[in-house]
Amino acid sequence: MNFNFGENIKTLRKQKGLTQEQVAELLDVSKQSVSRWENNATYPDITFLPVLASFYNVTVDFLLGADYETNKSI
Secondary structure, X not given: OOOOHHHHHXXXXXXXXXXXXXXXXXXXXXXXXXXXXXXXXXXXOHHHHHHHHHXXXXXXXXXXXXXXXXXXXX
C-alpha cells in the first residue's frame, strides 16, 4: 500500500486549483499546518480526516492511500 498522505492531499488541492493559503482559510487551519501535512512533516488529528475527505470529495481511505478501487491489485 502506498501511504503518502502529503502527496495525496497536495494533488487534490492542485486539482481544485487552490493554494495552501486558500485551503487553510477554508478549513480554518493555519497555512503552516497545510504545508506540514503536504510535506508529511505532521498529520492532522484523526478527527479532522473526515473534514478533509469531505472537502476534497474523497474517502478517508483514499486520503490514506488505502482506497479499495485504487489498490485492487494488492
